[in-house]
Amino acid sequence: MDTPENIRFAESHEWITIGTDPATVGISDHAQSELGEVVYVELPEVGKMVDAQDPVAVIESVKAASDVYAPVGGEIVAVNDSVAENTSLINSSPYDKGWLFKIKPSNSSDFDSLLDAEAYQEVID
Numbered sequence: 001m002d003t004p005e006n007i008r009f010a011e012s013h014e015w016i017t018i019g020t021d022p023a024t025v026g027i028s029d030h031a032q033s034e035l036g037e038v039v040y041v042e043l044p045e046v047g048k049m050v051d052a053q054d055p056v057a058v059i060e061s062v063k064a065a066s067d068v069y070a071p072v073g074g075e076i077v078a079v080n081d082s083v084a085e086n087t088s089l090i091n092s093s094p095y096d097k098g099w100l101f102k103i104k105p106s107n108s109s110d111f112d113s114l115l116d117a118e119a120y121q122e123v124i125d
Contacts, residue, residue, distance in 0.1 A: 004095055008114035010071040011123055012053075015095065018111060022077045022102040027059065027068060029094045030124045035061040038087040043079040044101055050076065052110045057100055059090065068100060072110035078102040 007015045013031035017024045032038065040060040050056050050070040057068035079101045083089050090098040105111070115123065 007095070008111060008116060009120035010069060010114060012069050014069055014071045016071040016114065022104045023072065024099045024102050025071060026094055026099040027090065028120070032091050032094045035059065035066060036063045037061055038090045041083050041087055041090065043084060044076045046076055046079060048076045050074065070103065071114060072103065072105045072107070074103045074106040076101050077104050
């Protein structure tokens with residue numbers, strides 16, 4: 001699995017950038033692969049306050065609908081309208097153009113429970 005060094009993963013298959021403010025969130029390459037062709041995405045509202053592990057978005061594929069959870073708590077400060085218009089970006093570019101939302105973290109300790117790429121790979125193997 002080829003992943004950027006500055007991201008961490010939740011066991012529920014979301015990724016989040018570290019060392020950036022706001023942090024960017026999306027779903028992992030593994031998750032998009034398991035979902036199959038994404039056909040619809042419901043993004044959170046900008047300004048919404050969320051806690052870590054709150055469901056904040058929904059991704060529907062030809063196989064299933066899945067909740068997307070906030071890897072950390074904070075305020076949603078931006079959403080990627082491009083993925084709502086072109087859902088294939090989630091499949092083709094999950095770590096770049098297929099990001100879902102940006103969050104201003106409210107508690108840096110939320111990052112402590114997230115996995116680096118190596119630990120995430122062990123979870124999905």
